[in-house]
Amino acid sequence: MLSHRQLFFEHVAQTSTDPLALEIESAEGIYLYASDGKKYVDLVSGVSVSNVGHAHPEVVKAVQNQAAKHMHLMVYGEMIQSPQVRYAELLTSELAAQLNTVYYVNSGSEAIEGAMKLAKRATGRSGVVAFRNAYHGGTQGALSILGDEVLKNAFRPLLPGITHLNFNVPEELSKIDKTTACVVVEPVQAEAGIIVPDTSYMQQLRARCDEVGALLIFDEIQTGFGRTGKLFAHEHYDVVPDIMTIAKSMGGGMPIGAFVADKQLMNQLTYNPALGHITTFGGHPVSCAAALASLEIILRDELTQRANEVGDIFRQKMKHPRIKNVRGKGLFLAVDLDDVFIPDFMKYAAENGIIFDPFLFNSEAFRIAPPLIISNEQATEIAEKLLGLIDAFVNKHV
Structure with missing residues (x-):
């Protein structure tokens, strides 16, 4: 054998x-x-991913208890499931008032894809600004905004309309203009080698997006859930994004992701067309139960x-x-x-x-x-x- x-x-x-x-x-x-x-x-x-440690007994127990009740029931968004709604309530209670609605997906890449779609739908624009040496995932949309040519060239053509700026260089923010649907940025650049931007830069970025009507998307997939010494890294700069993407440590070891935005903004995916974004396994109840236990541990401890x-x-x-x-x-x-x-x-x-x-x-x-x-x-x-x-x-x- x-x-x-x-x-x-x-x-x-x-x-x-x-x-x-x-x-x-x-x-x-x-x-x-x-x-x-x-x-x-x-x-x-x-x-x-394992911010609360491997095999935390409370996360394990939450997984076991939920698996014994029910697992997948129906495509996401159709049925009321306790782990989903309880997690969304707790998470949004810890966020700024305008980050009040959670769209569940399965991974960080999917969260990025959903956030970009939402920005295009809400603004009617197609331009996306991202940053060199940024990593956002491996799907084609996420790969399009990834800031390294070596990882991208073998898979072209990718999404058009992508502009890459140098991170933490305020002089380049003028390239964000009225054709820009969204700016996707890590509040701390991870794969560039943990590059922390100036607070003034992040605040200028927020102001520039407001000035031209672009949505600001913070990729908190690696930086979220206490990793940087705040629950989310954008809290270091006193800046709130329009959309936040999360995954990795969200599930306490179970696969799950989400993007978070204001209810009015998120509702843009509900009509013209309906099912503007859809996922079968997003918000899987076992993953949501693990995520709820994990967040409770992070906050309590x-x-x-x-x-x-x-x-x-x-x-x-x-x-x-x-x-x-x-x-x-x-x-x-x-x-x-x-x-x-x-x-x-x-x-x-x-x-x-x-x-x-x-x-x-x-x-x-x-x-x-x-x-x-x-x-x-x-x-x-x-x-x-x-x-x-x-x-x-x-x-x-x-």
């Missing part, structure tokens, strides 16, 4: 030529456990504050001659290394029990984004181990 490893490479579609290919049997808290018994520290959180406290520990501890910079907000951090090949260092760290990942558009840094439940003691221990691994790796490759 073929092993799981053999089956993985034989029958599971691969996204890269060199996956880590660790066979994980279980996960709990901040740790992953391989089939050979080896324990790994997770500094990735499934790319900002003040995990946004935990992100700030533990993030400060990493910033203070991660000092080394090869570390040029540690930047970010909360537990959304990038560590810039000098003259260290990140892919090789990532494999070396994995061999020694720490999982982190590189950035798509920054080859000189790696990500620190563990579950927000991580303790101060764990953070200190991990930071010290990382410093030791840098020393050992550099000495090995001299």
Whole structure:
């Protein structure tokens, strides 16, 4: 009989030529456990998914309870389901007044697609402004606004009418004009290497959109649910978007996404035509139950504050001659290394029990984004181990 490893490479579609290919049997808290018994520290959180930790007992219980009641009933939007309405009530109670209506989908890419459609429908315009080195997903619309040509060229033609600006450069905001339906922006650029914009820039962006009648869409797919030390990253700038997209940590480990807007704006998808946006599995009740439990945990246990406290520990501890910079907000951090090949260092760290990942558009840094439940003691221990691994790796490759 073929092993799981053999089956993985034989029958599971691969996204890269060199996956880590660790066979994980279980996960709990901040740790992953391989089939050979080896324990790994997770500094990735499934790319900002497992904010409340792996297999949080309250999330697991919510999934089990809802699965025993009912799973899929009908295409999204047709039946009243308790997990959907309870989650929407709690989420919107934590947001600005104009972010009061939730459209459920299945993933971040779908949330981006729905948000762009809504902006075009509401404004009657077709132009979309996005930013270089931004990542928004892999579907064709999301790929069209993704800010890297290497990942896009093989799939052209993509959507027309896309303008890319340089991030955090206010002089370019004049390119947003009356042909622009929407501006799609990450409040902290993730795959560029955790690039935090100036508050004044974000406020100028909001003002420019208001001036020309373009809708402002914040992609909070990676930055949401406490990751940056606020429930949502746009709170750092005192700026509210017209539409917000969410996914990843929304489901506490279960697949779900959404875009959020004002009721009057969202209703544009209800008529001319009806079913202006539709999804079969969006708002799946089991995923919504997990999302509700996850958000309750984040709020009750003040995990946004935990992100700030533990993030400060990493910033203070991660000092080394090869570390040029540690930047970010909360537990959304990038560590810039000098003259260290990140892919090789990532494999070396994995061999020694720490999982982190590189950035798509920054080859000189790696990500620190563990579950927000991580303790101060764990953070200190991990930071010290990382410093030791840098020393050992550099000495090995001299």
